Amino acid sequence: NAGVTQTPKFQVLKTGQSMTLQCAQDMNHEYMSWYRQDPGMGLRLIHYSVGAGITDQGEVPNGYNVSRSTTEDFPLRLLSAAPSQTSVYFCASSYSRLAGASVTDTQYFGPGTRLTVL
Amino acid sequence: RKEVEQDPGPFNVPEGATVAFNCTYSNSASQSFFWYRQDCRKEPKLLMSVYSSGNEDGRFTAQLNRASQYISLLIRDSKLSDSATYLCVVKGEVTGGGNKLTFGTGTQLKVEL
Numbered sequence: 208n209a210g211v212t213q214t215p216k217f218q219v220l221k222t223g224q225s226m227t228l229q230c231a232q233d234m235n236h237e238y239m240s241w242y243r244q245d246p247g248m249g250l251r252l253i254h255y256s257v258g259a260g261i262t263d264q265g266e267v268p269n270g271y272n273v274s275r276s277t278t279e280d281f282p283l284r285l286l287s288a289a290p291s292q293t294s295v296y297f298c299a300s301s302y303s304r305l306a307g308a309s310v311t312d313t314q315y316f317g318p319g320t321r322l323t324v325l
Numbered sequence: 326r327k328e329v330e331q332d333p334g335p336f337n338v339p340e341g342a343t344v345a346f347n348c349t350y351s352n353s354a355s356q357s358f359f360w361y362r363q364d365c366r367k368e369p370k371l372l373m374s375v376y377s378s379g380n381e382d383g384r385f386t387a388q389l390n391r392a393s394q395y396i397s398l399l400i401r402d403s404k405l406s407d408s409a410t411y412l413c414v415v416k417g418e419v420t421g422g423g424n425k426l427t428f429g430t431g432t433q434l435k436v437e438l
Contacts, residue, residue, distance in 0.1 A: 242428075249329070249412070250369070250428040265425070297368055314426065316368035 208233050213298050213317035220288040220324045228283040228320050230298030236315070238301045239281040240265070241273065243294040244319075250297065256281055288324045296320045326351050331413050331429035338436055342403050346432045348396045348413030357416035358389055360398050362409045363431065369412055372398075403436045410434070 214229045232239065240255035242265075252265030256275040270292060272284040281300075285292060298317040331348045338344050350358075358375035373380065375387040375396050386399040396413055413429035 247333075247430060249430040252425060255425070313371045314369075316370070318368050 210234065211298055211300055211315050211317035213296075213320050215320060216318065217321045218323070220285075220322065222289060222324060224288050226285050226288065228285070228296055228298075228322075230281045230283065230317055231279050232281075232298075232300040232315070232317075233279065234300060234315065235278060236300035236302055237278065239275065240299050240314075241271070241281070241283045242297045242299065243267065243292075244297060245294050253283065253296075285322075290324045292322065293324045294322060296322060327429075328352060328417075328427045329413055329415050329429040331411075331432045333430060333432060335433040335435050338403055338434070340403055340405060340436055340438055342436075343399065343401045344403055344434060345400075346398045346411055346413075346434075348398075348429055348432075350394050350396070350413075350415045350427075352415070352417050352427075353391075353394060355394075355415045355417050358387075358396050359414040359416075359426075360385075360387055360396075361412040361414055361428075363412055364409045369428075372411070400434075403434075405436050405438070408434055408436045 211232045237258045241253040242250040244250045251267045253271050254273040256262045259275050259278050262273050262275050275281050297319050299314045301314045329350050360372040361369040362372045363369040373382050373387050375389045379388040384401045388397045410431040410433045412431045415427045
């Protein structure tokens with residue numbers, strides 16, 4: 208299994224450009240999510256999905272769109288890039304999708320995409 | 326107040342030392358607790374879950390104190406390879422399904438010769 212894969216690894220955009228960060232997992236996980244990590248802020252949830260066709264907003268959704276047409280893929284779209292979106296983006300997946308699930312609901316993270324918006 | 330708070334460190338310790346990290350959380354309805362490890366410029370990886378009774382995995386011991394709303398991680402006999410950032414992670418009360426986790430900003434550990 209490849210686990211969680213993300214492309215690209217690095218990206219530089221100009222303000223106003225759009226792009227899609229790709230995320231795929233081959234573990235048949237129902238739950239997938241996108242985080243951004245900034246210095247001193249910890250990982251913050253952008254959007255998440257509990258299954259194909261179902262998405263919801265996280266803590267910092269503005270400026271980002273997601274879709275989940277298959278179990279495997281969960282792309283993140285930046286509609287009009289801004290310097291404030293310069294960050295490291297992590298995609299994650301896990302089995303668990305139910306409230307009160309066991310503590311074994313491990314999140315598996317992809318290697319990250321380092322995005323710079325000029 | 327942040328939902329999950331950690332001392333950012335860095336904690337600089339000699340090889341072989343014992344080091345402890347604490348983490349406090351604000352939501353008393355939080356359900357599950359974890360420690361993740363993140364190496365420099367890498368993704369976070371689960372180190373261990375934290376159970377109410379406390380749990381141990383080799384040189385690592387995690388404890389949960391629900392009354393005081395804090396979680397601890399103890400590392401014994403530190404190795405150079407333990408150098409990393411340790412993230413405290415709390416799973417909150419979830420409605421409608423999902424697996425929402427709140428991450429602390431991490432505590433940096435540097436183990437030195």
